[in-house]
Amino acid sequence: MRHIISILLENEPGALSRVVGLFAQRGYNIETLTVAPTEDETLSRLTMTTTGDERKIEQITKQLNKLVEVVKLVDLSEGPHIERELMLIKVKAIGAQRAEIKRTADIFRGQIVDVSPSVYTIQLTGTSDKLEAFIESIGAGCVLETVRTGVSGIARGEKVLSL
Amino acid sequence: MELISGGDMLVRALHEAGVEYVYGYPGGSLLHVYDSLYKQSAVKHVLVRHEQAAAHMADGYARATGKAGVVMVTSGPGATNTITGIATAFTDSIPMVVISGQVMSHLVGDDAFQETDMLGVSRPIVKHSFAVRRPEDIPEIVAKAFYIANTGRPGPVVIDIPKDMTMPNERYEYVYPKKIKMRSYTPPQRGHSGQIKKAVELLLAAKRPVIYSGGGVIIDGSSDKLRALVDRLNFPCTNTLMGLGAYPGTGERFIGMLGMHGSYEANMTMHNADVVICIGARFDDRVTNATSKFCPDAKIIHVDIDPSSISKTIIADVPIVGPVGAVLDEMMALLDEANETPDAEALETWWKQINEWRERHGGRYEKNDSQLMKPQEVIEAMWTATKGDAFITSDVGQHQMFAAQYYKFDKPNRWINSGGLGTMGFGFPAAMGIKMNFPDDMVVCVTGEGSIQMNIQELSTCLQYGIPVKILCLNNGSLGMVRQWQDMNYEGRHSHSYMESLPDFVKLVEAYGHVGIRVTDRDQLPQALEDTFGKYNDRLVFLDVAVDETEHVYPMQVPTGSMRDMWLSKTERT
Numbered sequence: 001m002r003h004i005i006s007i008l009l010e011n012e013p014g015a016l017s018r019v020v021g022l023f024a025q026r027g028y029n030i031e032t033l034t035v036a037p038t039e040d041e042t043l044s045r046l047t048m049t050t051t052g053d054e055r056k057i058e059q060i061t062k063q064l065n066k067l068v069e070v071v072k073l074v075d076l077s078e079g080p081h082i083e084r085e086l087m088l089i090k091v092k093a094i095g096a097q098r099a100e101i102k103r104t105a106d107i108f109r110g111q112i113v114d115v116s117p118s119v120y121t122i123q124l125t126g127t128s129d130k131l132e133a134f135i136e137s138i139g140a141g142c143v144l145e146t147v148r149t150g151v152s153g154i155a156r157g158e159k160v161l162s163l
Numbered sequence: 164m165e166l167i168s169g170g171d172m173l174v175r176a177l178h179e180a181g182v183e184y185v186y187g188y189p190g191g192s193l194l195h196v197y198d199s200l201y202k203q204s205a206v207k208h209v210l211v212r213h214e215q216a217a218a219h220m221a222d223g224y225a226r227a228t229g230k231a232g233v234v235m236v237t238s239g240p241g242a243t244n245t246i247t248g249i250a251t252a253f254t255d256s257i258p259m260v261v262i263s264g265q266v267m268s269h270l271v272g273d274d275a276f277q278e279t280d281m282l283g284v285s286r287p288i289v290k291h292s293f294a295v296r297r298p299e300d301i302p303e304i305v306a307k308a309f310y311i312a313n314t315g316r317p318g319p320v321v322i323d324i325p326k327d328m329t330m331p332n333e334r335y336e337y338v339y340p341k342k343i344k345m346r347s348y349t350p351p352q353r354g355h356s357g358q359i360k361k362a363v364e365l366l367l368a369a370k371r372p373v374i375y376s377g378g379g380v381i382i383d384g385s386s387d388k389l390r391a392l393v394d395r396l397n398f399p400c401t402n403t404l405m406g407l408g409a410y411p412g413t414g415e416r417f418i419g420m421l422g423m424h425g426s427y428e429a430n431m432t433m434h435n436a437d438v439v440i441c442i443g444a445r446f447d448d449r450v451t452n453a454t455s456k457f458c459p460d461a462k463i464i465h466v467d468i469d470p471s472s473i474s475k476t477i478i479a480d481v482p483i484v485g486p487v488g489a490v491l492d493e494m495m496a497l498l499d500e501a502n503e504t505p506d507a508e509a510l511e512t513w514w515k516q517i518n519e520w521r522e523r524h525g526g527r528y529e530k531n532d533s534q535l536m537k538p539q540e541v542i543e544a545m546w547t548a549t550k551g552d553a554f555i556t557s558d559v560g561q562h563q564m565f566a567a568q569y570y571k572f573d574k575p576n577r578w579i580n581s582g583g584l585g586t587m588g589f590g591f592p593a594a595m596g597i598k599m600n601f602p603d604d605m606v607v608c609v610t611g612e613g614s615i616q617m618n619i620q621e622l623s624t625c626l627q628y629g630i631p632v633k634i635l636c637l638n639n640g641s642l643g644m645v646r647q648w649q650d651m652n653y654e655g656r657h658s659h660s661y662m663e664s665l666p667d668f669v670k671l672v673e674a675y676g677h678v679g680i681r682v683t684d685r686d687q688l689p690q691a692l693e694d695t696f697g698k699y700n701d702r703l704v705f706l707d708v709a710v711d712e713t714e715h716v717y718p719m720q721v722p723t724g725s726m727r728d729m730w731l732s733k734t735e736r737t
């Protein structure tokens with residue numbers, strides 16, 4: 001199963017390399033990884049998605065928790081949560097295609113953020129599934145380039161991940 | 164306000180952290196620090212002959228005292244030479260602080276002379292590491308490094324110090340923190356009471372229980388508490404290779420070491436148990452054999468300070484995360500409160516069964532009349548000669564297993580071996596680290612002619628500092644453990660397990676200024692041992708004892724089997 005693990009990490013040089021190194025060293029798989037500072041500049045917030053059975057995920061979270069720079073950790077997939085990913089996608093858009101692509105982007109609530117005579121660049125936010133569904137709808141054949149941020153997530157309701 | 168240099172800060176901070184000895188080797192990036200060492204006498208430096216040995220010395224010290232050992236090395240090759248030593252400590256959860264020099268900050272990343280990314284290279288084998296970025300941070304980093312190394316599940320910590328952090332003419336305010344608190348590092352202080360209660364209920368209801376304890380009990384300094392629990396419950400106790408001495412080796416309830424070369428009775432007891440309580444051990448693959456066949460009837464209680472050890476290889480029915488000592492205290496208190504006692508009748512039957520197993524495989528090796536000795540009898544003779552009260556370090560191989568099986572350790576912290584990583588070359592420097600700190604105790608390194616040559620250069624260090632350790636070399640003229648596997652699994656094809664062209668060890672140690680004694684016949688051994696611990700008590704003695712090279716270590720678990728599947732001799736299988 002896919003899990004979204006969210007971490008508050010000391011914002012120090014080398015901290016990220018320990019997290020990433022742990023995955024490589026123990027043969028765990030990172031599907032996506034995002035990291036940025038938080039409102040508290042001493043902390044970074046890191047979100048990663050990974051897959052594995054219950055036992056593997058338990059080991060991953062325990063091993064992560066052992067890293068001295070990991071301040072707090074939560075497996076967001078254990079409760080209700082919001083997950084978002086941002087994608088910038090460049091697609092071939094010529095002739096009749098242009099209107100079709102624009103319509104599809106609207107349906108997915110995407111925005112065309114750059115236009116050239118033969119190319120649209122579209123910005124799209126949503127769950128990873130939604131981004132994939134969009135690509136499928138316009139047809140992988142017309143995609144020139146995609147760049148995705150990887151998943152960010154936050155728990156629903158009152159629950160917060162903070163000190 | 165006194166201002167001092169980064170180099171002086173480092174040395175003063177080490178002193179404040181309680182350090183008496185640092186083991187190390189100088190070089191370019193640490194020269195300012197070495198000058199700071201020179202100017203004082205509180206922190207003593209021991210100059211090794213190879214940085215790997217410095218790490219093992221610090222490690223031996225730590226295993227015997229429970230306090231972090233300290234290593235100091237220069238950048239580049241000095242730092243990388245410690246890697247095997249750091250990995251050895253890491254695998255066995257041994258506290259250590261390694262200070263490695265680094266090139267000037269502005270050169271870092273430029274492939275400068277003697278630059279290696281020590282933090283990167285060591286990252287997978289340290290508990291934590293620090294890079295010094297401002298000289299004034301040095302005292303706090305040192306204090307944090309010791310705190311992290313010594314607490315929780317201990318381990319090695321690296322501090323990487325660029326040369327410009329230690330400039331003699333750049334001075335800063337020195338402030339050593341009185342107390343360390345880290346929001347991101349809070350080792351557990353006690354176990355979960357509800358879980359401990361469940362564990363006690365299970366123990367009281369057990370009919371075929373066994374207590375399986377490991378190095379964690381020794382690290383936590385809780386051997387007395389373990390003994391109290393074992394004796395209170397009248398349960399059999401087995402120790403891992405790392406846990407020997409936690410329960411007395413001559414104790415009646417001790418059933419020997421368990422695992423790959425564990426005793427017949429320990430492995431049989433484990434396999435047939437209905438409740439297994441694992442205390443400060445981690446179900447290592449050298450213990451469990453095939454995990455799918457492990458202890459088929461047992462409920463498992465697992466006490467460990469490291470949550471990631473629990474349910475990693477064997478699922479625990481009752482997991483307890485916490486320091487061994489605190490958990491054992493709470494268990495004892497619950498036992499005191501409880502009106503119940505374990506089922507005496509069931510226990511009696513269980514002990515009868517265990518004693519039958521003991522008898523069945525009591526004499527584990529065949530003696531013969533030939534003058535060429537069996538390695539086992541040499542260990543037994545040494546046990547007698549040292550009255551079972553020496554610090555015994557070992558290298559890795561058959562000699563290590565014979566020492567573990569035949570030297571009965573009655574005290575904790577006396578059996579010092581690289582159990583987890585299996586590092587040949589560990590034993591001798593580890594013995595040196597211990598002897599320097601326990602000058603009045605007997606310290607013996609049990610080794611093989613293969614292993615000893617991996618750090619034999621330290622004979623020179625021993626002369627310089629007067630470190631009279633005893634080296635007992637069980638010389639079978641081959642890489643015995645490798646040879647044994649080749650005998651058993653490769654139809655006796657001894658591919659590169661010979662040590663052809665061995666040196667004359669007696670002449671070699673004499674060249675280094677020590678005493679060498681060669682023993683080839685059984686009749687010579689008693690006198691040689693007497694001289695080693697008598698006449699030559701204050702000298703380093705190298706006892707080179709010829710032993711039967713065809714001997715194998717038994718019992719030996721059969722690969723992919725359960726715990727009870729063992730070879731008991733070359734011809735006998737369970």
Ligand SMILES: Cc1ncc(C[n+]2csc(CCOP(=O)(O)OP(=O)(O)O)c2C)c(N)n1
Nearest residue numbers: 559560561562587611612613614642643644
């Ligand atoms: C550094 C290192 N290299 C290789 C090995 C693999 N190994 C394990 S035991 C052994 C043989 C050791 O020979 P010796 O020290 O003579 O001991 P013996 O088994 O003969 O008693 C070897 C090569 C190891 N454990 N450590």
Ligand SMILES: [Mg+2]
Nearest residue numbers: 611612641643
């Ligand atoms: Mg040998």
